[in-house]
Amino acid sequence: MATARQLLTVAAGHRAKFVVLAVWLVLVVVFGSFAGRLTDVEENDPVSFLPGKAESVKALEAVRTFPSGEQTEAVIVYRRAGGLEPADRAAIARDRIAINQDPPRGTSRIPPPILSRDGDAALLIAEIDTSGPTADNTLTDATDALRDRVHEDVPPGLAVKVSGPAGFATDAVRVFEQINGTLLLATASLVFILLILIYRSPIFWAIPLFTVIFAEVIARGVGYWLAKAGVTINGQTSGILSVLVFGVGTDYALLLVARYREELRRHEDKHDAVRIALRRAGPAVIASGLTVIVALLCLSLAEVNGTAGLGPVAAFGVALAMVAMLTLLPALLAITGRRAFWPFVPQYGGAGTDETHGWWRRLGERIRVRPRRVWIGTTVALLVLCLGLTQMNSDLTSGNSFRGSVESVEGQELISESFPAGANAPTSVIVPADAPAGAAARVAVALRAVPGVAQVLPVERDPQAGERLSVTLEADPYSEQAFDVIPPLRDAAKAAGGPDVLVGGPTAEERDLRVSTARDNRVIVPLVLLVVFLILAAILRAVLLPLLLMATVVLSYAAALGIGAFFFMQVFGFEGVDPSLPLFAFIFLVALGVDYNIFLMARVREEAHQHGTRLGTVRGLAVTGAVITSAGIVLAGTFSTLAVLPLVVLTEIGFTIAVGVLLDTFVVRSILVPAIVLDAGDRVWWPSALGHRRATAEDEREEDDAAIV
DSSP states (O other), rough: OOOHHHHHTTTTTHHHHHEEEEEEHHHHHHHHHTTTGGGOOOOOOOOGOOOOTTTHHHHHHHTSSSTTTTEEEEEEEEEOTTOOOOOHHHHHHHHHHHHHHHHOTTOOOOOEEEEEESSSEEEEEEEEEEOSSTHHHHHHHHHHHHHHHHHSSSOOTOEEEEHHHHHHHHHHHHHHHOOOOHOOOOOHHHHHHHHHHHOOOTTHHHHHHHHHHHHHHHHHHHHHHHHHTTTOEEEEEEHHHHHHHHHHHHHHHHHHHHHHHHHHHSSSSSHHHHHHHHHHHHHHHHHHHHHHHHHHHHGOOOHHHHHHHHHHHHHHHHHHHHHHHHHHHHHHHHHOOOOGTTTTTOOOTTTSSSSSSSHHHHHHHHHHHHHHHHHHHHHHHHHHHHGGGGOOOOOGGGGGGGGSHHHHHHHHHHHHSSGGGGGOOHHHHHHHHOOOOOOOHHHHHHTTSSSSSSEEEEEEEEEHHHHHHHEEESTTTTTTHHTTTTTHHHHHHHHOTTTTTTEHHHHHHHHHHHHHHHHHHHHHHHHHHHHHHHHHHHHHHHHHHHHHHHHOOOOOOOOHHHHHHHHIIIIISSSOOOTTTTHHHHHHHHHHHHHHHHHHHHHHHHHHHOHHHHHHHHHHHHHHHHHHHHHHHHHHHHHHHHGGGGGGGHHHHHHHHHHHHHHHIIIIIIIIIHHHHHHHHHGGGGTTTTGGGOOOHHHHHHHHHHHHH
């Protein structure tokens, strides 16, 4: 035990503080050189997120065995309402000739245009080779080059857009490329402003802010090496990493600094104040950090590669933030001392030595009068907010996942007005070479009979690879209606050609992604609940209290999701929620919501040993109220910065988590949990010894304290 305390307080040493600072400076220099290269190893192609066992992935691997290799279609659509004019047709022919004479890298020759039956539109299909080691750059560079070419000298009134799988992938990559700089600037600026407001000091804000920046830089460097080791990292993961490190790191800093300020009023030596603050607040920070880390590591069990990749990357980020706040921050506090708080310098023996009075104390006293009525009423209010879940649907797809207008979506809309909507992204069917004779013909006939199929055409035949068919669906290939066609399509194909026939393509890939996401929700959610409960039970040395805390956090999560669903559908006008939202929101809200309960109940337990559970709860709320509220506002603010990016899914994640954190801060931690503990009394600590305190001793302490107040 003594060794653990010494390790926890090592940064408070007179000489050790400079050693700790030097070590962190070296780490920043070493890992900072890799932090800027994280974007180079990001995989923003949606296909890279798919689970390896998905049929669409197997189909993609089979496509690569054909002579043409893996091809991604860029669909150039030309449309004029009322019919294409001679000048329009001349422009289409001119574009085709120009592209074929000097094709972008990886782009095959474009065949003659496909005209719509109504004569209003024409399509040029460009195949881009994406089978090489620089596939992502080839795809985006070729698509951008095609767009630049076809947007030149467009006849007035002719709409021209580049869409298709290549267009959607390029637009997604371009959005993700903006994430790092935009999000980092927004997050750092917000944290800076909030720290200025919280500490009201022109100096002190720099200490926690630079500490968390150090942690974020190193976390991104670690993320680079994780990606090199095979972990799937995309722009979304990179953005969430920055937000998480800034939010969680600042929260831990606020908690430690609050205790440090208390101790500066009790101890003249700044090193003693840092040492005692670490001993008192450090265990709560460690418990909170471990809870979040373990919950995030559970994501590693996900089938969806993007979700599985977020687990270790985010866990490393939180671990670095926690370690930075337990080492670098105390070292800086010990170096700068109390003068860094200027102009509001906490003086030894000055006002505020006993911080169990004030607004939060009065709130606790009011709750103590009728705690049962308070927690029942609060629970009912949260259940009402959960009714918003009735508004939730999972209709958000690749086709409507952008906020604002992007060219791929605009092109899809033009195509659906004159062609079967599925022409923008055909479904691939692979009949293997070892299938029975005539299997491909039978499969084609069977596919044409499936409702929702507009057209089936042969694409390529190879003696070694087999035969590839292209299926055009009637519905938008990125819609729920198209996703529903995939299962009967696969059933028909396998019944006609054998179990080895594969159905892939963009629609099948997104459908498989949704199936795997649903599986991840079923597996990971209960696992996280179990893991967090076990950690809470170990920290609080109780069973009943962790169960109650878990119940409040889950209720808060459901209420936040209900509020989010209502706003997404009724206010923001989104088409639906991303299938991954419930899992991401659950992981962050449960883990981070438990954080605040740990901060509160760790202090309540400390106070309960001297004053009893009921008075200890009031005193614990009084002491931690301001700091936890500040932490909640900071964390909600950092996650809300995700909304600055033009992706609906990131807006939904940021909004839901911000609302959930504010509910945890102002309702669950401030009202619901104290009311439940006040109502239950010592029983919440069952079966620990604290749960068997004699009520008479506690009553005497409460009466004495009430008399003083």
